Amino acid sequence: MFLLLSTVNAEFLTFVNSSIPNNLLWPKPRQYSFGTIDRTISAVKFNSIGQNSDYFNRNALRYTSLIFSEGCSKSTVTTDVNVCISQTDSDLFSDESYNLTIPSTGPILLYSQTGLGAKRGLETLAQLVVPTNPIPSFVMQSKSCDELADSQFVIRNTPWNISDSPAIAHRGISLDTSRNYVTVADLYKIFDAMEAAKLNVFHWHIVDSHSFPLESKVVPLKSYSTYQTYSSDAVKNLTAYALDRGVRIIPEFDMPGHTLSWSGLKDFIVCANKQPWSNYCAEPPCGQIDISNLQNLDIISKFIAEQSQSFTDSYMHFGHDEINMNCYQSELKGDIETMIRTFTTKILSIAKNNNKTAIFWEDVLDHLDVKDGVIQVWKGSDSVSKLVGQGLKVIASPADHWYLDCGRGSMFGDNSWCDPYKTWKTVYNYRPSGVFGGEVALWTEIVNSDVVSVLFPRTFAAAEVLWGTAGDWQEASYRLDKFSGFVGYRGINSGPVWPEFCKSGGCAQLKDTLPQTTAKNNETSYEFAISILVAAILTLF
Structure with a gap:
């Protein structure tokens, strides 16, 4: 079995960063750009500047806490999120597109045709907000915020401009x-x-x-x-x-x-x-x-x-x-x-x-x-x-x-x-x-x-x-692993993509620690060992 998979390109283990900074966002947005500035965020307030959407309002109430699910922010500094929805809730599933703009300072802007599209944008925003010192999900589920240290949250690499919609309905x-x-x-x-x-x-x-x-x-x-x-x-x-x-x-x-x-x-x-x-x-x-x-x-x-x-x-x-x-x-x-x-x-x-x-x-x-x-x-x-x-x-x-x-x-x-x-x-x-x-x-x-x-x-x-x-499955691997851990903070027991060792780039270091002597069939022992490791990891999932 290992020999059959020995041709797998092991270079994906060096993809510590994917096409999106910090391996964030799943699914990947259709169009996006980002900058270099980290923006501190600790609480959000949603302001409607378009059609009233009871559907979005219910979701916004939930997301005020979901956005900060990876830690406990005790700050009272609020960031405005201005939301413009152009249609009523009569046909939510007609359009799931959204546009999300996150400047380095000032209000965050979210535009959509429907309340559901705006909710999709909320999910993207939630995935971009990360703690500087994350607390493991099993700790977050077992302790109250009063028992935990204050978490600092940031949106890295602002300004973000995201225009997104699904290809398949x-x-x-x-x-x-x-x-x-x-x-x-x-x-x-x-x-x-x-x-x-x-x-x-x-x-x-x-x-x-x-x-x-x-x-x-x-x-x-x-x-x-x-x-x-x-x-x-x-x-x-x-x-x-x-x-x-x-x-x-x-x-x-x-x-x-x-x-x-x-x-x-x-x-x-x-x-x-x-x-x-x-x-x-x-x-x-x-x-x-x-x-x-x-x-x-x-x-x-x-x-x-x-x-x-x-x-x-x-x-x-x-x-x-x-x-x-x-x-x-x-x-x-x-x-x-x-x-x-x-x-x-x-x-x-x-x-x-x-x-x-x-x-x-x-x-x-x-x-x-x-x-x-x-x-x-x-x-x-x-x-x-x-x-x-x-x-x-x-x-x-x-x-x-x-x-x-x-x-x-x-x-x-x-x-x-x-x-x-x-x-x-x-x-x-x-x-x-x-x-x-x-x-x-x-x-x-x-x-x-x-x-x-x-x-x-x-x-x-x-x-x-x-x-x-x-796109390329190798590029996606670190984002998928990050996302699998992210949903754990919502109490979702998703399986891992690979061992904990790989999460912080450990797998990317293997090529520097494996022996370099020549193996049979014109393969270096490094290449053969990496292929076996990759095969072993993949067979788990």
Whole structure:
């Protein structure tokens, strides 16, 4: 394994400073300039000079403390931040652009079209404010400011001029909460992390064959316990919390496959727990909706109408992946293809009746030419390029780059089907082109309480790709590591990019301490040793 990676360019270990001073800012802004003067800052006051935005005002209140989360400033000197927003809050997600000007003295200026754009600018400002003597995040989380020494904060390298906007409108995470339950507290942490990285879509694969952990008066619940169910109030609170962090929640109700957990309904499921499972479903437990029973569509219509009251986004995901034809052929009589097309056409109609744009996994194209929906692609980066070339509205989630459960093993203790493990570099080096959106995906057969550290920092790598400013992965490595530590001050348990030793440039010194004798294959021992070190570090992530 080490020999296969021995050609990795180890010179990235010398990139103590990236293209941005002090390795700050993630994702990298689209356009920026900076100076040489350090500006002291200890408190902020936001002044509105444009449209009033209740959305921005709520966020500004939070950011008055978030900006100084890496320490405790006890100074009372206030810096004015003048904010000009030109539109009302009627369509927050229409424009996320912003312009941020930080002079060496005088008010900071923040301009945007929407309250959400202004919030994105606030996040950039928060990342630029750094303590002169940072306090470790675990100390900040365990002690009050009264117990800690006064922190001095500065914005280095002023004046800053930043003009920024995302390249791709739909930038997100797809997370499964059926195979293993993810707590509401962890979902809140995920939204906090998405806010910091300027991600804006949480695709919630909330139910599957394994469990139906969602309150519903239409479909009887089949969850692991009443304690592992998302109530209507929990969904409402999660939606509001996510929105304040610039994140839309799009639920997925996968059908007609992956639906055993709907089995509380009479005559709704075929192939329920049928064996041998490998003949009747992609993963146990088996169960698919009986598409020959048209009354089942009435139940689905009522369920979607009910859930549309809780999930208010204009998009809804209807799955349609991995339909097992052998299951239907063994249980149903008639033309299976015609039944599937009829079922899917009705789902499109149900979505439209509830003012939803339907999203499907790419498998739907095996049965129906969907022109009015969005296609999420998982079967690889080549499939993304192919379907984009056909003019389809595509969300890229290719398993060969952006499936984050790969390489961690399967539910049977075997290797996973989509090995190898996707490192942050693998995620970062994939650049989807011409897509409507992109999402990393995490399926949770063997993930539960570790979900946050499994998602991050690898998801952060995708955030910069989707923002449209990803460049050389070597340049990005120190910024990503810095950012991974930065979110720790917000209580987000992001995994490290490399050992603590490297954070202050320790890895950059290795070339001066490793032996210089000649090794086999015309490699110096320094080059070979560095390649092994790099390989060892990369395999951790």
